[in-house]
Amino acid sequence: MRTDGNVARQVALERGAVDLMYQRLDELAAQAHAARRKALATETESAEDLYARDVEIARLTRAIAELRAGERALCFGRVDASGGDSVYIGRKGLRGEEDGAVLLVDWRAEAARPFYTATAASPMGVRRRRHLRLDDRRVVAVTDEILDGSTPTDADVIGDGPLLEALGQARTGRMREAVATLQAEQDTIVRSPHQGVTVVQGGPGTGKTIVALHRAAYVLYAHPRVAKQGVLLFGPNRRFLDYICDVLPSLGENDAQLATVADLVGLAPDAGEPDAAARTKGRAEMAAALAGWVRERQPHGVPLAVRIGLDTVTLRPETVDRARREAFQGATGHNRARGVFKESVVDELVELLEKQTEQSLEDIDADVASVLGIDLDKAVAHDLRALGLDGSPAAAGAPGFDPDRVRAALLDDAALDAAIETVWPRLHATDALRQFLAERAAAGGFPTAEEAAPPAPRSRESGLTRADLVLLDEARSLIDGPPEAVFGHIVVDEGQELTEMEWRMIMRRCPSRSMTVVGDFAQAGSATTIPSWSAALAPFVGTRFTRHTLTVNYRSTAEILAVASPLLERIAPDQDPSRSIRHGDPPRTFEVADAELPDAVRRHVLELAAQFPDELIGVVGADGRTAALAAALEGTGASVVPAREVRGLEFDTVLVIDPPAMETGRATGTRDLYVAVTRANKRLFLYRPPAG
């Protein structure tokens, strides 16, 4: 029976258990700190010892960070088996110092699975699932669910679910982890095998990002070999990564790398371009065209003439082609293969020179020397002297021809390099890309005249758009070889936004094809031309990917989803709307003329801020409209976000400015509006111009 006395007794009981866990955590932290202090103070002589010491310090620093992450809400759950055993579930596994008894099970361990997946329909041997709520280090509340149908006793605290409590909390502008309330459909995906590509499709607010992040943490924990190769989390833009950046550290994982296109390329885009141009540049055809352009800068069916001393030696087209083919067997990338090509050319030349030298000696010795009495060795060695080999035994005559020295001299020879440059020039990826784009624009390869004239760059790396950066990555890979930084597992969020070229960029960094991709094509923006997961993934894995669908909307109230549903019906009639598990205020529409809009929105935002001081307000407008709104709302605390950048974010209250303008703003305007209204957690307001 639930009485205050019973609840207090249960809370006190759990406080005792959790206190022991914190005691152990503190001991471990103290040990790690002491070990690190000792390592830092150790004097080392040899480079080897120094390296070993640095590795140990790095390990201890990581261990300390993990222990620190366990500090907040260290333990959040407990499962009691019908047989009587119980385990506590938390952010970190902990064992008692003396007996090694398990004090706490890491949420990612197999033993924790029933906490997430047991249900009344399938209790998995669990009698009771208990959620613990902590304030700082103190247990302040417990709630229980009885799963095996047994009658609740005085020791059970049946109450409101912790999920609804978590969903109703004020937003903070940073995503929070959901490790205590991960739902069964989400948990199944988080724990699925890491091999191959796992796709998670689901409407707005169904927890795709939550799944993606917990999945990254799970892979790092459960697959140390993959973790060693690195885990990358790829997001659509910096604003989004800032929004999610706290989640993995709060799960004790500091090893995943978060990146946008700009991070992977190491350059920020500093130019914009019309959507149509970005779409054209995002198509896979560009990869083929770029590869063709680079290939044209390699010799195909042409001879190679090289001046050696006073002579010109010419390699036949077949010989040059063979050297080119061999070059690509030995190296990837135009510039690196050029190095191998040059070596093959030099080998051919050395062979030719040696033959020529022998031939000259035989011929000349036979029919000229005796007649004219000239020292013909000098003449034969002429070419070699020109290479700086005079005086050497090798240069003194063919029998002493020293191929190694000739080879070394030719490799250093500027004239030879210049000859190779004419058939196989070294390329700089950025310059190559600019020239490629300019040629394509001149040939009418872009949809409008505006795009045909890319602005003159201020410097080598400036004036590049986001789509250009992706092409640059492709160009670098063609020219300098594939990227060195690759990952054991890549998690892609908002995967529907990626262009074909961006998929190539990601796949290039994931040779193992071990990936988790989450997204929703009904929310796709205007940059990409890809309509579906099958189309996105076919070029890389064919049909070999696993698809999961999430169906429950954890973000928005049913009333807010009712505004979104008719939009979804228009955008993706085949997609079932997600189901909300909360109710709230009905959304409201205001009709306000443009001239009054900034003042009206400002007044409204200030009212909301006064009424709900801890909550987040987002004002979302069509891309061109947000600058004026941002100025009007300065100092109010509201975030003003253009529709283009709002994917993935969420606010307690959302004000959508001029939905009709958003819809007609760009080709994917209806989807932009769908995304905008589904950012709201509790309240939604629509501002539209007066009718007529």
Ligand SMILES: Nc1ncnc2c1ncn2[C@@H]1O[C@H](COP(=O)(O)OP(=O)(O)OP(=O)(O)O)[C@@H](O)[C@H]1O
């Ligand atoms: N199991 C859960 N427990 C607590 N909160 C959750 C859970 N699942 C999702 N949420 C919350 O629901 C909201 C929506 O989740 P999330 O952002 O992951 O959805 P999404 O599917 O990525 O949405 P979108 O497609 O709109 O970007 C977030 O506030 C998230 O913290």
